[in-house]
Amino acid sequence: MTAEFQILLLTAASLGFVHTILGPDHYLPFVAISKARDWSVGKTIWWTFICGTGHVLSSVIIGLVGIAIGSQLEKLVLIEEFRDGLAAWGLIAFGLIYALWGMRYWVSNKSGDLKQNNQGKKITPWVLFIIFILGPCEVLIPVLMYPAANASTGALISVSLVFGITTLLTMMGAVFIMIYGLRYVSLKPLEKYSHTIAGIVIFMSGLAIEVLGL
Template sequence: MIQILIGSLVLSVLHALIPSHWLPFIAISKTERWPLGRTLTVTALAGLAHTLSTTLLGMIVGLAGYEISESYHELAETVIPAVLLMLGLYYLMQHFRHAHAHTHVEPRDMAGRSYGALLLSLCLAMFLSPCIEINAFFLSAGAIGWQALTLVAVIYNVVTLAGMLCMVTLGVYGLQRVNAHWFEHHEHLITGLTLIGLAVLNLFLEH
């Protein structure tokens, strides 16, 4: 149980800190000259759409874990680390191929739209871009039961939304002056290494 909560927390923090989850909102707010309140409102609604779709997908995955709950120890010792490891290797491969995924919002595509159209477009873009990394922990939590599954969902939603709002607030007050290109360029590397580290952690805690 502890490795599930730790893994969910780590991935949720990483998820919120990735520039593609907050930098576009800062860029759009600057272009549209939005006050901080409106920027945070848009970020919260779009972020909620994003975490909602990820949670819905995670609950479906969690049901699969629930169906094989009698094999939880085998699941925790072999399947979950293997899934995390494969995801980690996938992101490392994407990094070395110089592919840029996880770009939920492209600010240039939003230029010239009304506030309502912007809000709808941002929410739709985020809803249709669920993050799959957390699903390994939804699967593992589902094998334990609904309480664990709910905890993972709460951790993911609260930490991700809070992190996005914090980063946007900091960005509005000057963090955008820091060149985030390095983080964007190495997003897959960071994610991949984190997932591999969590796979190792999961094995260590289970043994």
């Protein structure tokens, strides 16, 4: 293993960790949904893994196809920027809709309308999954995949795996730590607003991507 390859692998691991930690959309939506829907830790981590896998694989596939057909890097960067905007607005729209649904859910609870309470419970994680597929790993293709492809196919596969695994572990680790940390915070007065709060958190996560570029 050459020194350059070692540096590339270390860069892949570092960027996988940093880009995940700096992007609150990678973990806050799962924590918020978990608290609102009273998911178990296992279920929350499972959906984090599923959405994270879709998030990483979508960029890996685009990068591999682009490299295979000899596409210019600039074109792939534009595609990833477009996908970034789609994901951001997806989170913003979903968060807003979910917050409004949460308010209606609370009103229906007060009025005893049980039918209203069961609407939308199964669709939420799949909406997140679709949004995460749309969301790119911005640094993966230009900073890691294209330089690795110039070295060898093995280097390309290795950096993609290291980046992907680090991203997934960081997402699941952050979600796990936050869920357990919240167990020591009394949120009982806010429980009746949990769905609305979850929607606002998701909305703010999307806004952070769109406005702050996180």
